[in-house]
Structures are given as C-alpha cells and as structure tokens.
Amino acid sequence: MMNLSEKQNLHFDVSTGLKRVLGRELITDDEVAIFELVKNSFDAGADSVQLYFGDEAIVIADNGSGMSYEDLTGKWLFVAYSSKRSDRPADDFRNIAAERRHYAGSKGIGRFSSDRLGEEVVIQSRPRGETNTVHRLTVDWELFEKDAKEHFEKVPVRYVKQGSFELPAELDEFKSTLKHGTVVTIQRLRLPWSRQRILDLKASLAKLINPFGEEIDGFGIYITAPAEEAEDKRLIDSRTKEGEGVLPKDLVNGQIGNFIFSTLQDKTTFIRVTIDGDELHTVLTDRGEVIYRIAEPNPYQYLSTAGFRCEIYYLNQSAKVTFARRVGLPSVQFGSVFLFRNNFRVYPIGEDGDDWFGFSRRKQQGYARFLGAREVIGRVDVSGSDDDFQEVSSRNQGLIETPAVVQLQKAVMDHCLKRLEKYVVPVSWVDKPDGLTDDLSRLMTDPGRARVTAAVANLVDNEKVQLIEYSKRLIDLINERSSDFETSLVSLRSIAEKTDDKGMLARLDAAERRFDDLKRSEADARRVADQALEAAAAANRRADTAEAEVETEQRRAHFLESFVSVDSATILNLHHQVTIYAVDIAQQIENFLTETAGEVSIPRDTVLKTLEQMAFLNRKVMSVTKFAAKAKFKLDSEKIETDLAAFIYDYIEQIARTTGSARLQIAAENTHPGMKLRFNPIDAAIVIDNLVSNARKAKASRINFILTQENKSGLTIHVSDNGRGLAPGTNGSRIFEMGYTTTMGSGLGLYHVRQALGEMGGSIELDDEIKKGLGLVIKIAAKGRKV
Known part of the structure; x- marks a missing residue:
C-alpha cells in the first residue's frame, strides 16, 4: 500500500483515438481538408500546386522546400508539433520557404486532414x-481504428527511400521540373469525387487564394482530372459553335483563378484602405476615376504592423450583371467580404449567410441608408501571429476574439464600409439610373459633380484628415447657371x-x-420685364374697353390689337423671356471684358467657358422664339409640371x-x-434642337426618337440617325465634354x-447597338430632382 506522503510523477497516455479527434472529427468538411493540404504547400514556399483527381486516388503535389528524413521523423510524425511557430530554429525547413510569406497554418494538425479524405x-x-533520394512515408489510418486502447505511438508507419517521385502519368510535365517538394497521395477514398464536387471545390479554392485577380506570392493551383477532360472539351466546342466563351467555373481542368475584380474595378465604386504603422490611407475610386486619396492617424494600434488591407466594391445593378455574366452565378451566392489571414481564406467569413463583420445586422436598422452584405463584395487581408489572429480549431468558424480581432472588425466597419457608404448613398443612390450605368456619364453633369463635391467636402471636414489627391474632372467649378x-x-x-489650393x-x-x-x-431685368408685361397687359385691357379719345392712344391701341390678333399673352411672354436672356x-x-482687361493674351479655356455660357443663353433665345407661339403654358415661369414624355x-x-429642314425627316414614337415631372421646358427644347441640328450637320436624311419606359421606371429615349456617324479617331467617351470636337464645329x-x-x-450616352450613323440613349429618372 502506497504511503500518502510519497510523491511520484504521472504522465498522459495517448490512445489511437486521438487520430479521429484531430482528423475526421475536427476537420468536418472535405473541402477544408484539401485546403489544409494546400496551405501546407503554400507554407513550404511552393509556387505551384497540382491537384490530381483519379478514380482511386487524390494527389496534392508541390514544388516547395520539401522535408528531410529528420523533418519527417522529428516534426511531421510529432503529433501537434508545428514548425511554423515563432520559436522554430533558424535552420528549420520552413525557413527555407519564401521570406515574404506568413504562415497560413500553425497548429500542426493539417497532416491529419488526409484522414478525412481517404x-x-x-x-x-x-x-x-538532396538530389537522388525521395523519402516516402505510408500511413494506414485504419490501423488506428482497430483498438481504441492501443497506444498512438505503437501503430507502425512504413518508411522507405526511393530514387525519384512517383506521380500519375498526367503529371509527367510537372514531375520533370520537380527537383524538390512534397507529394501527398490519398488512397482508398472515402467518397468518390464527381464532376460537380470538383467544380464546387474549384470555386472554393478560387476564393481561397485569388479572388481579386492579383497573384499572391506567385502561388498557382492547377487541377488535373483525366475523367473530366472529355466533358471539358465538349463544353468548349459547343460554346465555340454558339459564338460564346466557356466560363472558367464550368471547366474542371486547368489553373484555378478568378479575375472578376480586375473587371469590376472600372465598372463600379470601390474603396481601398491600408494601414502602415501610424498612418491609415484610403483611396476611393468610382468607375476608373480616383475620387479621393486621403491619409489620417491610425486609431488601431493592434493593426499597425499587421499588414491590414481592405478592398470593398459596391455592386450597383450594372456591376451585378457584369459579375453574373463573367462568374456565372449571382454575386450574393459568391459571397460578400472575405477575410484572409496570412494570404489564406478564413472560413466561413464572407460566405452567403455569414455576418461576421455585422453588415447585415446594421442594414436592418436603416435599409435605405446603409450598405449591406448583398450590395458589397471584397477582401480584407491581415497577417500576424496566433496571439492576435487565431482560427478556431474546427477551421470553419472564423477567428477567436482577441483585442486585435475586435479592432479588425471595427476598422472594416468604420473606415471601409461606412466610408464607401458616405459616397455611394448621397452620390449614386439619389439617382437611380446611375445604378444601371457602368461609366461616369451621369456624374459628369452639373448636378452629379455637385453631389461628388459635397460628399468629398463632408469627408475632409475633419482636421485629422489630409486630402492628398482628388478628381479634378468631377470636383471643380460647375456651371453658374446650374441650380446647384x-x-x-x-x-x-x-x-x-x-x-x-490658392x-x-x-x-x-x-x-x-x-x-x-x-x-x-437678372433680377433687374426681370423687374423691368415684369413691369413692361404688366403695363402692356393694362394697356391691352384699356384698349378693349376704353374709347379712343386721342390719336396717340388710338395708335397705341391699334398696335396692341395687332398683337392680340396673334396671341397677346404669348407675344408678351416671349418678350419677357427673351429680355431676361439678353x-x-x-x-x-x-x-469677361472686366476680368480680361489689360491682358495681352487670354487662355483658350477662359474664352471657351465664357462663349459657352453665351452660346447656351443664345440657344435659349432661339428655342423660345421657335415654340413660344404654340406653347400652352406661360414662358414667364422657369419650370412647369407636366408629363415629360408627352411634352417631348x-x-x-x-x-x-x-420648323425643320425638308432634307431631314424627323420621326417620333412614344409608348411611355x-x-x-417638374422641369424647365427650355432645357427639353435645347436637347431636341441640338440633336436635330447635329443630325442635319452629319448629312442625315432621317432621325428617330423612340420614347419608352424601361425597368418599370423613368424615361428612356433612343435617338438614332443615318448620317456620317462619329469621325474616325473620335473618342466616344469625350464627345459630351465642352469644346471636344473632331470636326469644324464648336464642340458645345x-x-x-x-x-x-x-x-x-x-x-446621355452612346448607343453601341447602332452601327450606321449615330445612336444615343437618354435616360431620365422617374422621380425628378427636387427643385
């Protein structure tokens, strides 16, 4: 019997059941199991990983730093040992990998992921x-299942040396370049890999490493599945015959990649936020145009050395259509904002239905004011140790909450999403048709530029924010005649x-x-014109009722009566409006004369802007004289409220x-x-008159206006003529800029x-569907701007 005062040391005893806990029960998803093996390749410094799917085996082969006999026995076979921890020795085989990389895994359990698969x-x-030796280990996981009381270390693992790598014949080309690396072959598969399973895995891997079209440390993943080559070829042939390309997501074999974001960058609004030490930098870009670039103090101390980078894209309706066409599925099914730790995806953050960043909860509080997960897509990158950013052990539950993780979530919400929102909501959301546009056409108008300017001004109204750059195209003086x-x-x-900026x-x-x-x-002119209008109207009333007592009064009455026979009110209104414009x-x-007095030479831009103002006012005069006699409303009112489609x-x-030329046939069709809408009728007249004038100058014999309702709201006008079209060398995106012309015209x-x-x-924008002549598309929002 042991004396109670006696002391002795006890120790844990590990059974073979540990294998199941660390393998199939911890890694519960086949895709996650493959991710773990791919992460190992990444951490080993590989630039190429080959995934082979055969009828009886899966192969994951890489050209990384590889392992020696000592690495296999002292580290790989050492359960839960991680050579990626910060205390690894300087000569560790992981240190041979690319110095720029942070490790994607660090728990030492990824090796058990193969148990999930086979x-x-x-x-x-x-x-x-090493040159002539390949170290080979064979682990039969079923041996660990025989007796749960068996000691873990007692189960044999077979080791042999061989002269070269053994790979499937389909990977011979890769094998010929494989001087060092690791090949993992999983046999006696637990489940077959159908075409759809491989395609699903491919889609997930695309999001795992490279959803933004940027090469991450030169790391490429390639899939080879011989059984699916025939179906891949059939798809390519059939789509080619139909004149279409095959979406990458539909093909099994080939490199994994997703380059949709490089396409989106020029078609939507996105924000990029980076943290560098004590500074936080933000760049907002709208459809290819840098709107602003700012710097400010970094309020997130735990992120100062974490390589924080966030890109969030706002998906308007046009961008969603582009995304679905290029990727082959709606953006909401693809996911929202993904989190990458050490360049590898942290699951399930960003998946449809996951709300780790809190976007959806916030959206519910203000549907019409806030951006939600369904309207944005993007990527957050961070690097660091497990102390700050550690994945939950199950590998599919995100990160464990630490002070650094709390700051990470706050940074994404406050300095990424909200910053993007403070631009999108007041600039784009107030103009619904802008959501259907993949260019800046609607923002290049005076009201659009005023909205952009106000959004940037609100942002920089903070003494801590330094404005480094802003768009001179959109943030500049607008026209003095604009209501904004x-x-x-x-x-x-x-x-x-x-x-x-002095x-x-x-x-x-x-x-x-x-x-x-x-x-x-203008106020003086309006007062004089109003007085003249009232005097004329009073005289007209007197002329109708009073008898002519003197010859001069008779002459005045006769003069007025001659106008009355046409339409006295119309003529007087015409005089009133023309007086103001004159x-x-x-x-x-x-x-202009005052500002340029004493100047020897005057810049062309200065002259052009002044002439443009006068030319516009002159067009107003011309429009007034053209339709004043037939208008059913008073032109002394700047705006009318009526059916815009019917008016046009x-x-x-x-x-x-x-009033047009006999050489130009003008046709209109209105199905709206x-x-x-409340609008200025002179503005509508200027639109039509200019388009007709341009068609006439282009020697067109016909111009068509088709007014329709599209997307259940607003007015769309398709304008087309059969003239000479745009001159060779014309930049179609610039034809609406002031002074731009490739002919002898004014460019106004x-x-x-x-x-x-x-x-x-x-x-207004070009209509690319019109191949002969010139086609234009006009879109006017259903709810007009407040006036």
Whole structure:
C-alpha cells in the first residue's frame, strides 16, 4: 500500500483515438481538408500546386522546400508539433520557404486532414539540397481504428527511400521540373469525387487564394482530372459553335483563378484602405476615376504592423450583371467580404449567410441608408501571429476574439464600409439610373459633380484628415447657371482650403463675383420685364374697353390689337423671356471684358467657358422664339409640371418637325405611359434642337426618337440617325465634354445636351447597338430632382 506522503510523477497516455479527434472529427468538411493540404504547400514556399483527381486516388503535389528524413521523423510524425511557430530554429525547413510569406497554418494538425479524405496517405518528399533520394512515408489510418486502447505511438508507419517521385502519368510535365517538394497521395477514398464536387471545390479554392485577380506570392493551383477532360472539351466546342466563351467555373481542368475584380474595378465604386504603422490611407475610386486619396492617424494600434488591407466594391445593378455574366452565378451566392489571414481564406467569413463583420445586422436598422452584405463584395487581408489572429480549431468558424480581432472588425466597419457608404448613398443612390450605368456619364453633369463635391467636402471636414489627391474632372467649378451652383461653391471652398489650393480659391472668388453680378442683372431685368408685361397687359385691357379719345392712344391701341390678333399673352411672354436672356448675355460679356482687361493674351479655356455660357443663353433665345407661339403654358415661369414624355413627343411633332429642314425627316414614337415631372421646358427644347441640328450637320436624311419606359421606371429615349456617324479617331467617351470636337464645329452642342439633361435628372450616352450613323440613349429618372 502506497504511503500518502510519497510523491511520484504521472504522465498522459495517448490512445489511437486521438487520430479521429484531430482528423475526421475536427476537420468536418472535405473541402477544408484539401485546403489544409494546400496551405501546407503554400507554407513550404511552393509556387505551384497540382491537384490530381483519379478514380482511386487524390494527389496534392508541390514544388516547395520539401522535408528531410529528420523533418519527417522529428516534426511531421510529432503529433501537434508545428514548425511554423515563432520559436522554430533558424535552420528549420520552413525557413527555407519564401521570406515574404506568413504562415497560413500553425497548429500542426493539417497532416491529419488526409484522414478525412481517404483511408491511406502516402507522403513523398525531397528537401532542397538532396538530389537522388525521395523519402516516402505510408500511413494506414485504419490501423488506428482497430483498438481504441492501443497506444498512438505503437501503430507502425512504413518508411522507405526511393530514387525519384512517383506521380500519375498526367503529371509527367510537372514531375520533370520537380527537383524538390512534397507529394501527398490519398488512397482508398472515402467518397468518390464527381464532376460537380470538383467544380464546387474549384470555386472554393478560387476564393481561397485569388479572388481579386492579383497573384499572391506567385502561388498557382492547377487541377488535373483525366475523367473530366472529355466533358471539358465538349463544353468548349459547343460554346465555340454558339459564338460564346466557356466560363472558367464550368471547366474542371486547368489553373484555378478568378479575375472578376480586375473587371469590376472600372465598372463600379470601390474603396481601398491600408494601414502602415501610424498612418491609415484610403483611396476611393468610382468607375476608373480616383475620387479621393486621403491619409489620417491610425486609431488601431493592434493593426499597425499587421499588414491590414481592405478592398470593398459596391455592386450597383450594372456591376451585378457584369459579375453574373463573367462568374456565372449571382454575386450574393459568391459571397460578400472575405477575410484572409496570412494570404489564406478564413472560413466561413464572407460566405452567403455569414455576418461576421455585422453588415447585415446594421442594414436592418436603416435599409435605405446603409450598405449591406448583398450590395458589397471584397477582401480584407491581415497577417500576424496566433496571439492576435487565431482560427478556431474546427477551421470553419472564423477567428477567436482577441483585442486585435475586435479592432479588425471595427476598422472594416468604420473606415471601409461606412466610408464607401458616405459616397455611394448621397452620390449614386439619389439617382437611380446611375445604378444601371457602368461609366461616369451621369456624374459628369452639373448636378452629379455637385453631389461628388459635397460628399468629398463632408469627408475632409475633419482636421485629422489630409486630402492628398482628388478628381479634378468631377470636383471643380460647375456651371453658374446650374441650380446647384451656390451649394457647390461652399463644398469647393472647403476642399480648396483643406489643400491650400490658392489657385482654386481665387477661381472661386471670381466665380462668386460673376454669379452675384448675374443674379443682380437678372433680377433687374426681370423687374423691368415684369413691369413692361404688366403695363402692356393694362394697356391691352384699356384698349378693349376704353374709347379712343386721342390719336396717340388710338395708335397705341391699334398696335396692341395687332398683337392680340396673334396671341397677346404669348407675344408678351416671349418678350419677357427673351429680355431676361439678353440681359444675361450682356452681363456675361461685361464680366469677361472686366476680368480680361489689360491682358495681352487670354487662355483658350477662359474664352471657351465664357462663349459657352453665351452660346447656351443664345440657344435659349432661339428655342423660345421657335415654340413660344404654340406653347400652352406661360414662358414667364422657369419650370412647369407636366408629363415629360408627352411634352417631348409633342415638341418633336409640333415644333421640331414643322420648323425643320425638308432634307431631314424627323420621326417620333412614344409608348411611355406617362411621367409627371417638374422641369424647365427650355432645357427639353435645347436637347431636341441640338440633336436635330447635329443630325442635319452629319448629312442625315432621317432621325428617330423612340420614347419608352424601361425597368418599370423613368424615361428612356433612343435617338438614332443615318448620317456620317462619329469621325474616325473620335473618342466616344469625350464627345459630351465642352469644346471636344473632331470636326469644324464648336464642340458645345452635345455638352449643352448633357448639361440640360443633368438639370432634369437625366444623362446621355452612346448607343453601341447602332452601327450606321449615330445612336444615343437618354435616360431620365422617374422621380425628378427636387427643385
């Protein structure tokens, strides 16, 4: 009997049951099991991993640093030992791998993932520096199942030396280049790998390493499945005959990759946030245009050396269509914002239904104000040790919560998603047709540019934020005639002061003076015109009722009566409106002469902008005189509220056709059910008149206007003519810019069209479907801008 005072040391005894706990019961998914093996290849410094699916075996082969006999016996066969931990010796075989990489795994349990896939695993490995020897281990996992009381270390693992790697014949080309590396062959498979299972795995692996189209450390994964080659070829042949390409997701064999994001970058809005030490950097890009680039102090101390990088893309309707066409499935099924630790995917973050970042919970609190997981897609990268970023042991439950992980989630929410949201919501969401557009056409209007300017001004209204760069195309002075001009001045001044842009501040001061002068002169003109209109109307009333007592009064009455026989009110309104526009033109001339007094030479841009203002006002005069006699509303009102589609159709039929040239046939078709909108009728007239004028200059004999309702809202107008079309060398994306022309024209017509449409909440773009002549598409939102 043992004396109670006696002491002795006890120790754990490990049974063979540990294999099942660390294998099939811990790694519960076949895809995750393969991920673990691929991670091992990555950590070994491989640049190529071959996945082979045969009828009776799976092979994972890489050209990494490989393992020596000592590595196999002292480390690989040492249960739960991880040579990736920070305390590994300097000569460890993992250190031979590429120095730039962080390790994807670190628990030392990935070796048991093969048990999930098959009953037997064969390891072949040759380290760098050895030439004629391949070390081979064979592990029969079923031997561990026979007796749960058997000691783990008592189960035999067979080892032999061989002269070279043994690989399936289909991998001979890879084998010929394989000087060092590791080959894992899994035999006696637990489940067959059908075509669909391999395709599902391929889709997951694409998201595992490379969903953004960027090569990660030169790491490529290739699939070879001989049984599926015939079906791959059949698909390629059938799609080729139909004139279509095969989506990568539909083919089993070949390199795994997903390059959809390189396509999306030019078609949607995305934000990129990086942390470098004490600084946090943000770049927001909208359809290829850098909107802003800022820097600010980094508030996340745990992320200062973690290589934090986040890219989030806003998927408007156009981007979702592009995504589905290129990838072959809706973006929501692909996933949302993925998290990558040490360049490898952390599951299940970003999967459909997962809300690790909290996007969906927040979306429910403000559906019309917040971006949710279904509207964004992206990637967050972070690197670091297990102390900061450690995966849950089951490998499919994300990261264990640590102070660094809490800051990671906050950084993604506050500095990535919310920053993107503060641009998308006020700039794009208020203009629904912008969501159907994959270019900047709707933002190049004055209202669009004003929205962008306001969004950036709100962002930089913070003393800690340094504005490094911003879009000069979108954030600049808008036209003084725009209803958004005054509010835009405030935003621009904020940005100019932030960047200490003295040139911009001087331009703003000058623009403000011009605007004030125009407002004063217009107010004076309007007062005089109103007085004249009232006097004429009073005289007209007297002429109708009073008897002619003196000859001069008779002459005045006769004069007025001659107008009344046409339409007195219409003529007087015509005079009223033309008076206002004429005074505006005079004020533009006076402003230009004042600003350029004493100048020997004047920049072309300065002259062009002044002439553009006068040309636009002159077009207004021309439009007024053209249809004033037939209009059923008073032109002394700047805006009317009526059915826009019907108005445009009536204007084409009753004004444009009757005042046009006999050489140009003008046709219109209106199937729109009606869209009530408050707008300036002169703007609508300018749009039609300019398009007709352009068709005439292009020697067209016919121009068609087709007004329809598309997408159950808004007005779409397809315009086409059979003229000469765009001149060779014309940049189609620039034809709506002020002064751009490849002919002897002014380059103002289409610019005026876009500006007038912008005031109505509309846009214009080229119609690529029209091959002969010129085709244009006009889109006007159902709910007009508030006026």
